[in-house]
Amino acid sequence: MIELVDIAGLREMISGLVLVADDETFDSVRQIHNGMIDRRPAVIIRCAGVADVVDGIRFAVSQNLEIAVRGGGHNVAGHAVCDGGLMLDMSLMKGIHVDPLARTVRVQPGVTWGEFNRETLLHGLATTGGAVSSTGVAGLTLGGGFGYLMGKHGFTIDNLIAAELVTATGEVVQASETENGELFWGLRGGGGNFGVATSLKFQLHRLDGDVQGGLIAHSFDQASDVLKFYRAQTQAQPDELSMVASLTHTPDGSGTPLIAMLACHSGSQTDAKQSIGQIKAFGEPVLDQLGPINYGRLNTMLDKGFPKGALNYWKSCFVADLTDEVVDILKRRFLGSPSAMSKLIVERFHGAATRYEADATAFPHRQSGYNILIIAQWMDGSKSDENVAWARDTYAALQPHMNTGVYANYMGDDETSSRVEQAFGGNYKRLQVLKRQYDPENRFHLNQNIPPA
Numbered sequence: 001m002i003e004l005v006d007i008a009g010l011r012e013m014i015s016g017l018v019l020v021a022d023d024e025t026f027d028s029v030r031q032i033h034n035g036m037i038d039r040r041p042a043v044i045i046r047c048a049g050v051a052d053v054v055d056g057i058r059f060a061v062s063q064n065l066e067i068a069v070r071g072g073g074h075n076v077a078g079h080a081v082c083d084g085g086l087m088l089d090m091s092l093m094k095g096i097h098v099d100p101l102a103r104t105v106r107v108q109p110g111v112t113w114g115e116f117n118r119e120t121l122l123h124g125l126a127t128t129g130g131a132v133s134s135t136g137v138a139g140l141t142l143g144g145g146f147g148y149l150m151g152k153h154g155f156t157i158d159n160l161i162a163a164e165l166v167t168a169t170g171e172v173v174q175a176s177e178t179e180n181g182e183l184f185w186g187l188r189g190g191g192g193n194f195g196v197a198t199s200l201k202f203q204l205h206r207l208d209g210d211v212q213g214g215l216i217a218h219s220f221d222q223a224s225d226v227l228k229f230y231r232a233q234t235q236a237q238p239d240e241l242s243m244v245a246s247l248t249h250t251p252d253g254s255g256t257p258l259i260a261m262l263a264c265h266s267g268s269q270t271d272a273k274q275s276i277g278q279i280k281a282f283g284e285p286v287l288d289q290l291g292p293i294n295y296g297r298l299n300t301m302l303d304k305g306f307p308k309g310a311l312n313y314w315k316s317c318f319v320a321d322l323t324d325e326v327v328d329i330l331k332r333r334f335l336g337s338p339s340a341m342s343k344l345i346v347e348r349f350h351g352a353a354t355r356y357e358a359d360a361t362a363f364p365h366r367q368s369g370y371n372i373l374i375i376a377q378w379m380d381g382s383k384s385d386e387n388v389a390w391a392r393d394t395y396a397a398l399q400p401h402m403n404t405g406v407y408a409n410y411m412g413d414d415e416t417s418s419r420v421e422q423a424f425g426g427n428y429k430r431l432q433v434l435k436r437q438y439d440p441e442n443r444f445h446l447n448q449n450i451p452p453a
Contacts, residue, residue: 002042002063013055016048016092029089030081032070033134036311036384037078041068041087050164050172050198053088057196058170060086061443068446069196072110073136076312077413079192079446088196090138095199098123103204104161109138109197117296125204126295127159131244131262133300134308141200142191143409143448144363146371148213148264148298151239151351153205157188157361158353162201165194168443172198186434189363190424191408192447193431194438210292212272213264215301216279217287220257223247223331229282230261230346231322234370239351240267241275247334247344251304255340263290264298310341311381313388315374315395316410318403322346322370326401330372333394338386339378344394347371364425365405372398373410408448420448429453 002020011018019026020043029044042065045056060067066085072094081087093108094115100123107116114133120126128147130140140147145156153159162176163184173195175184186194218226230245237243242264250256263279265272276290289301319326334344350368358364376391378384406415408423421428428450435442436452445451 002065006059006063007043010043010045010055010059014045014048014052016052017044017046019044019046030087031309032078032080033074033306033308034076034078034312035309035379036313037081039078039081039083041082042084044087044089046089046092048092050166053090053166053196053198054170054172056086056088057166057168057443061168061170066446067443069192069444071136071138072112073130073134073139074132074306075136075139076314077411079413082446090196090198093198098125098204100125103206104201105204106199106201107137108199109136111137113137113140113299114296117299120204121207121294121296124206124208126207127202127204128153128156129299131299132302132306133296134303134306138197138200140409142187142189142197144189144365144407146347146349146407146409148242148295149205149266150349150353151237151242152266154352154356155363156202157363158356159203160188160200161203163187163197164199165197167195168439168441182434183438186362186431188361189408189427190431190434190450192444193435193450195444207266207295211264211266211295211298212269212276212290212292213262213298214289214291214293215260215262215287216285216290217258217260218283218285220247220259222283223259224327225283226259226261227322227327227330227346228324231327233279234348234350237348237350238267238271238275240271241265243279243348245346247330248305249340249343253340257334258286260287262301264295266295305341305343311378311384311387313376313391314410314412315391316407317372317395317398318365318369318405318407319372319398319401320367320369320403323401326372326398329397329401333390333397336390337376338383338390339376341377341379342387342390343375343377345373345375347373358425359427359430362424362427362431364427365407369403371407371410411448415448420450423448424450
């Protein structure tokens with residue numbers, strides 16, 4: 001238990017807000033995006049700047065408190081909040097500075113991708129970012145970063161050019177290719193294992209005008225044909241085209257199943273119209289929203305499918321190919337979903353994102369292939385067991401077809417240590433050595449944790 005005098009002293013020190021259980025806003029602040037997570041920290045620091053992060057970490061160490069770190073986004077696994085420890089809440093740190101001449105941007109950890117895109121697109125610039133606008137920039141980046149521009153510009157980490165980090169001792173360090181290079185390597189995919197990222201600097205790319213893309217959906221009786229068409233298109237797709245397939249439900253709450261594709265072509269208008277035209281011409285869609293669209297608007301099209309407060313349980317896996325057997329499993333398992341909010345998403349990673357060696361960054365998964373994301377989502381807490389079971393059973397059905405490895409950003413908090421090791425592949429032991437250097441006591445363990453060597 002933290003003494004009252006300690007809290008009073010902490011409040012004098014911190015520029016932001018210090019909250020404890022009897023404060024009016026404590027309960028609303030401790031709630032994260034995933035309504036399935038219900039934890040009560042002993043104290044929450046709503047950081048106003050880097051000095052608050054430094055003093056918050058030092059306070060937690062002095063009191064031997066567990067540290068949870070919250071950025072600006074979802075954190076479906078629930079690591080952003082803990083029971084009885086210190087929650088460092090950086091969601092109010094929303095500074096964004098764009099340098100249009102250098103085509104760079106530096107952002108603070110509370111920024112979401114919607115906020116990021118809004119500022120950079122003022123200058124006709126963008127980089128690979130989240131497909132849901134409420135996703136946090138920091139969390140997505142530190143775990144790798146899938147997005148619509150990854151075929152052309154690589155994963156989000158491939159566009160990270162510098163970072164500022166507060167370590168477990170409260171030291172503020174800079175990381176880039178030329179400064180603390182090994183730490184910079186580890187931050188690109190190693191998650192929050194080495195400290196708290198207080199700013200991230202990205203390379204931006206010219207993105208003039210609209211892209212070609214949007215959403216197109218077919219009736220579910222066409223699911224097999226659509227997924228096989230998706231497979232053929234993605235195996236021959238140019239770098240500029242990204243496509244996602246989703247087994248989902250109509251948004252009216254009726255539970256009617258649909259098979260949908262979301263596309264983004266960021267190349268020339270001539271090439272983009274040709275590629276998007278092939279998608280539009282296939283089959284008989286029941287919804288067609290493909291065409292010219294602002295890139296920022298495109299990144300909001302999935303937002304309504306991820307409402308704050310909904311209960312979530314996710315599983316994911318890599319498959320080398322979307323075989324007929326995998327297609328049949330996806331179709332069959334989706335029809336058994338107990339919730340009309342649940343979905344199965346298929347993402348293709350290709351192009352620039354796959355042209356790096358596995359050890360170029362801490363994120364090792366550089367082969368072309370597919371990621372399958374199983375999203376169990378529901379509102380009624382009494383139905384948690386059946387929804388979690390559906391996700392786990394769907395994952396089990398896919399196991400014979402999986403590649404080794406997993407995308408750390410999609411992992412829950414119930415994964416085995418061997419599964420976490422698979423997330424980092426051949427880079428795991430190198431990351432353990434780096435962890436020993438920057439966090440030998442494993443203070444930052446509420447993540448996809450890498451224990452120190």
